Amino acid sequence: MDELASSIIDGDPIALSRGITMIESKNKQNSIKADHLVSKCLPYCVDSFRIGITGVPGVGKSTFIEAFGNLLTKREHKVAVLAVDPSSSLSKGSILGDKTRMEQLVKNENAFIRPTASGSSLGGVAQKTRESIILCEAAGFDTVIVETVGVGQSETSVHGMTDLFLLLKLAGAGDELQGMKRGIIEMADMIAINKADGENKRNAEKAKAEFNKALHLYPKKESGVDPKVMLCSSLNGTGLDGIISNLENYHKTTKANGYFELKRKQQNKHWFMRTIESKLKSDFFASEKVKKEFDDHLIRINKGEMTPFQAAENLLG
Amino acid sequence: MDELASSIIDGDPIALSRGITMIESKNKQNSIKADHLVSKCLPYCVDSFRIGITGVPGVGKSTFIEAFGNLLTKREHKVAVLAVDPSSSLSKGSILGDKTRMEQLVKNENAFIRPTASGSSLGGVAQKTRESIILCEAAGFDTVIVETVGVGQSETSVHGMTDLFLLLKLAGAGDELQGMKRGIIEMADMIAINKADGENKRNAEKAKAEFNKALHLYPKKESGVDPKVMLCSSLNGTGLDGIISNLENYHKTTKANGYFELKRKQQNKHWFMRTIESKLKSDFFASEKVKKEFDDHLIRINKGEMTPFQAAENLLG
Numbered sequence: 001m002d003e004l005a006s007s008i009i010d011g012d013p014i015a016l017s018r019g020i021t022m023i024e025s026k027n028k029q030n031s032i033k034a035d036h037l038v039s040k041c042l043p044y045c046v047d048s049f050r051i052g053i054t055g056v057p058g059v060g061k062s063t064f065i066e067a068f069g070n071l072l073t074k075r076e077h078k079v080a081v082l083a084v085d086p087s088s089s090l091s092k093g094s095i096l097g098d099k100t101r102m103e104q105l106v107k108n109e110n111a112f113i114r115p116t117a118s119g120s121s122l123g124g125v126a127q128k129t130r131e132s133i134i135l136c137e138a139a140g141f142d143t144v145i146v147e148t149v150g151v152g153q154s155e156t157s158v159h160g161m162t163d164l165f166l167l168l169k170l171a172g173a174g175d176e177l178q179g180m181k182r183g184i185i186e187m188a189d190m191i192a193i194n195k196a197d198g199e200n201k202r203n204a205e206k207a208k209a210e211f212n213k214a215l216h217l218y219p220k221k222e223s224g225v226d227p228k229v230m231l232c233s234s235l236n237g238t239g240l241d242g243i244i245s246n247l248e249n250y251h252k253t254t255k256a257n258g259y260f261e262l263k264r265k266q267q268n269k270h271w272f273m274r275t276i277e278s279k280l281k282s283d284f285f286a287s288e289k290v291k292k293e294f295d296d297h298l299i300r301i302n303k304g305e306m307t308p309f310q311a312a313e314n315l316l317g
Numbered sequence: 318m319d320e321l322a323s324s325i326i327d328g329d330p331i332a333l334s335r336g337i338t339m340i341e342s343k344n345k346q347n348s349i350k351a352d353h354l355v356s357k358c359l360p361y362c363v364d365s366f367r368i369g370i371t372g373v374p375g376v377g378k379s380t381f382i383e384a385f386g387n388l389l390t391k392r393e394h395k396v397a398v399l400a401v402d403p404s405s406s407l408s409k410g411s412i413l414g415d416k417t418r419m420e421q422l423v424k425n426e427n428a429f430i431r432p433t434a435s436g437s438s439l440g441g442v443a444q445k446t447r448e449s450i451i452l453c454e455a456a457g458f459d460t461v462i463v464e465t466v467g468v469g470q471s472e473t474s475v476h477g478m479t480d481l482f483l484l485l486k487l488a489g490a491g492d493e494l495q496g497m498k499r500g501i502i503e504m505a506d507m508i509a510i511n512k513a514d515g516e517n518k519r520n521a522e523k524a525k526a527e528f529n530k531a532l533h534l535y536p537k538k539e540s541g542v543d544p545k546v547m548l549c550s551s552l553n554g555t556g557l558d559g560i561i562s563n564l565e566n567y568h569k570t571t572k573a574n575g576y577f578e579l580k581r582k583q584q585n586k587h588w589f590m591r592t593i594e595s596k597l598k599s600d601f602f603a604s605e606k607v608k609k610e611f612d613d614h615l616i617r618i619n620k621g622e623m624t625p626f627q628a629a630e631n632l633l634g
Contacts, residue, residue, distance in 0.1 A: 038624060045621065127626055134624065183500065268618045268625050272611075275629035280597040283633070294589075301585045304359055307451065308585050309444055310352060312592035316600070 001033050005040035008139050013112055016139045020114055020132045038131050041138035048137045049251050050144045052158040054184065055168030060194045061147060063234040064168055066102040071240050072143055073110040080112040080141035081105070084129050084148045084158050112141060126157040130271065133161065155184050160267055163260060164189045164250055166243075169211070171196065171203035185211075186218050189227055189250060192243055197233035204231050223259045225250050290315070318350050322357035325456050330429055333456045337431055337449045355448050358455035365454045366568050367461045369475040371501065372485030377511045378464060380551040381485055383419040388557050389460055390427040397429040397453035398422070400464040401446050401471050429458060443474040447588065450478065472501050477584055480577060481506045481567055486528070488513065488520035502528075503535050506544055506567060509560055514550035521548050540576045542567050607632070 004022075007015030019041075022034040055061050069079045081102075105111045114132065133144050146162055148154045159165045167188035185191070191211050196204035211229045221227060228246050232239030254260040285291060297311040306314070321339075324332030336358075339351040372378050386396045398419075422428045431449065450461050463479055465471040476482045484505035502508070508528050513521035528546045538544060545563050549556030571577040602608060614628040623631070 035627060035630070039627065042621060042624065131624060131626065265619050269615060271625035272615060272618060272628055275626050276601070276611075276632060277594065277598055279629055279633050280601055281594055284593070284597055294593075298586060298589060301589060302582050304362065307355060307359065307448060308588035309448065309592050310356065311589055312596055313352070315593060316596050 001036050002040065005037055005138075008037075008041055008135055009044045011140045013139075016112060016135055017114070019135045023131045023135070024128050034131070038134055041135055045134060045137035046140055046142050048133075048142050048144055049164070049247075050133065050146065050162040051247065052146050052148070052155075052162035052165040053168060054148045054155050054158065054165070055194070057149060059168045059170050060234055061168055062102055064192070064194055064232070065145060065147065066105045067234040067237055067240055068243070069102075069105045069111050069145065070108060071237075071244060073108050075244070077143045078110045078112075078141045079105075079108075079143045079145065080114070080133075080136035080139075081145045081147065082114050082129055082132055082136070084125055084146060084154045112136065112139070125154075126161065127271075127275070129157075130161050155187065159187045160270060163254070163263065164247060166247075167191045169193050169207065171200055171207040185214060189221070189223065189225065190243070190246060191215075191227065191229045192239070193229065193231050194234060196231035196239065197235055201231075223250070223254050223263075224257050225253050318353050319357065322354055322455075325354075325358055325452055326361045328457045330456075333429060333452055334431070336452045340448045340452070341445050351448070355451055358452055362451060362454035363457055363459050365450075365459050365461055366481070366564075367450065367463065367479040368564065369463050369465070369472075369479035369482040370485060371465045371472050371475065371482070372511070374466060376485045376487050377551055378485055379419055381509070381511055381549070382462060382464060383422045384551040384554055385557055385560070386419075386422045386428050386462065387425060388554075388561060390425050392561070394460045395427045395429075395458045396422075396425075396460045396462065397431070397450075397456075397458035398462045398464065399431050399446055399449055399453070401442055401475050429453065429456070442471075443478065444588075444592070446474075447478050472504065476504045477587060480571070480580065481564060483564075484508045486510050486524065488517055488524040502531060506538070506540065506542065507560070507563060508532075508544065508546045509556070510546065510548050511551060513548035513556065514552055518548075540567070540571050540580075541574050542570050 004015055004019060008019050019034075019037055022030055022037060025031060025034065053061065053065065055064075065081060069081060072079050102113060106113050129146060133146070136144050144162075146158050148158045155165075165187050167184060167190070169191055171193055193204045193207050193211070208229045208231060215227055215229070230239055230243050230246065232243055234240075251260070254263070285294070293315055297306070297315060300306050301308055301311050321332055321336060325336050336351075336354055339347055339354060342348060342351065370378065370382065372381075382398055386398060389396050419430060423430050446463060450463070453461050461479075463475050465475045472482075482504050484501060484507070486508055488510055510521045510524050510528070525546045525548060532544055532546070547556060547560050547563065549560055551557075568577070571580075602611070610632055614623070614632055617623050618625055618628050
């Protein structure tokens with residue numbers, strides 16, 4: 001593990017891949033090793049900017065990240081791309097699974113792409129992704145992109161582990177019906193309307209105006225930076241420079257006003273608390289006896305023999 | 318306690334009030350007594366219909382519940398009105414606090430009105446309200462209305478303890494800006510647009526059409542009943558008959574298709590689990606030593622010496 005840690009810190013992508021595989025392993029022995037590995041890497045993390053990107057399937061996330069990532073590396077950044085997708089076991093890796101969709105970025109020596117961590121629970125996937133971010137930062141990646149699909153609860157997870165949350169949208173009313181949850185707009189620090197090219201451009205302009213209107217209904221951002229709506233085309237590369245400038249502006253402003261540090265501290269506390277809660281629960285339910293008692297009590301509750309509160313008191317003694 | 322239980326089961330409103338006061342007490346001794354009381358009452362609960370009602374301040378909840386409750390008693394129902402308002406300690410009882418706003422209902426012998434349970438945590442208030450529902454049902458109230466304000470998290474609580482969730486709205490675009498959270502529309506089983514009278518009627522019709530449009534964007538209800546948008550005026554009593562017919566239809570349909578029972582079972586399991594989790598956490602943090610260790614670990618996390626996950630592992634041993 002010490003050797004693997006040194007190779008990661010030296011920036012060896014193969015070692016980084018192996019390290020993340022270790023983190024993702026469900027084997028108890030490996031998870032102890034992974035823990036050790038993360039401890040070793042932690043002091044070597046570079047200052048980084050963590051960007052969460054979400055958008056429903058079809059919005060062009062892969063092509064966007066490919067164009068965006070390549071542009072960032074041209075500006076001397078080292079870019080790592082990770083994904084959170086709790087549903088990947090069902091969808092068989094709908095996001096990042098098909099690496100060929102990022103043909104250029106995958107060959108770029110200043111980029112590192114890691115397909116979806118699979119896992120049975122979102123909490124588990126989120127923990128693994130957070131620890132993988134540490135390894136990437138220890139390997140010198142100063143820009144970490146965490147991708148997620150715009151359905152389900154994974155956005156909240158990704159929002160809770162990144163410095164900026166970028167929502168990718170398409171022009172056209174149809175998008176609203178694609179299952180994007182409304183709360184996601186509220187979480188966004190920036191909205192980029194993708195595929196704003198050709199005949200689509202006019203619709204995109206209209207969508208931009210609508211989103212700007214919608215954003216005014218939400219309270220002021222704690223970050224002190226008003227969320228911007230930007231147009232872009234991953235196809236012909238337009239708008240990406242503007243997006244990067246705005247991201248840099250967000251980074252600089254929140255660093256200066258203290259929000260950047262504050263948010264990371266809040267995230268730390270949040271994950272610390274969530275992990276304690278989840279461990280307390282899994283330790284408690286680890287015993288077969290408790291599981292059986294839980295089921296027995298549930299039957300009695302449903303029969304109207306006791307309330308859920310009495311049953312809980314009973315179970316916890 | 319046995320005597321108090323018998324009086325409650327006999328339908329004595331003063332005994333019911335005393336019982337709820339017992340449930341709401343923060344005194345440890347009283348809470349053991351309350352527990353005993355709830356156990357005694359549980360087998361005597363009548364079959365009931367639990368209705369959650371929410372709406373932002375100004376929407377006319379009190380006048381609506383007064384008119385609605387009186388009409389229900391005329392149809393041979395016994396109506397209990399409770400409230401969940403975790404913020405009541407701040408707002409000094411903004412909901413149901415002023416009983417004089419329900420002048421007629423408060424005098425109606427087939428109605429029981431209980432002002433807001435105050436409490437420091439929403440979880441605590443929710444538990445107390447759920448146990449108070451049991452006492453009301455043991456006292457023969459077959460319709461239990463649980464009121465909450467349309468801000469914060471209390472709607473989710475009330476939604477999780479009732480059979481039907483009724484959202485009260487006002488016509489006019491201003492309402493959207495009154496702080497109502499968007500997710501609430503998704504939870505609604507029925508929307509009633511209040512104050513649809515006089516000059517307001519036209520606006521109310523327009524709002525109805527808009528809500529109907531908005532409701533189509535959400536997935537089909539598990540209940541098998543499409544949420545209806547209804548117009549009413551608590552002032553002149555119009556529309557209330559239609560609302561009651563629709564509620565009865567919902568009740569009948571969900572009883573027949575099994576959703577009513579299923580939802581109650583899901584709610585039982587949910588509250589059972591939440592209570593276990595919250596007890597595990599409060600038991601764990603009850604020790605001063607753990608609290609101090611938590612703070613110490615948090616400092617080390619923020620210094621980058623350990624990850625939140627390692628700290629949690631450490632703390633739980």
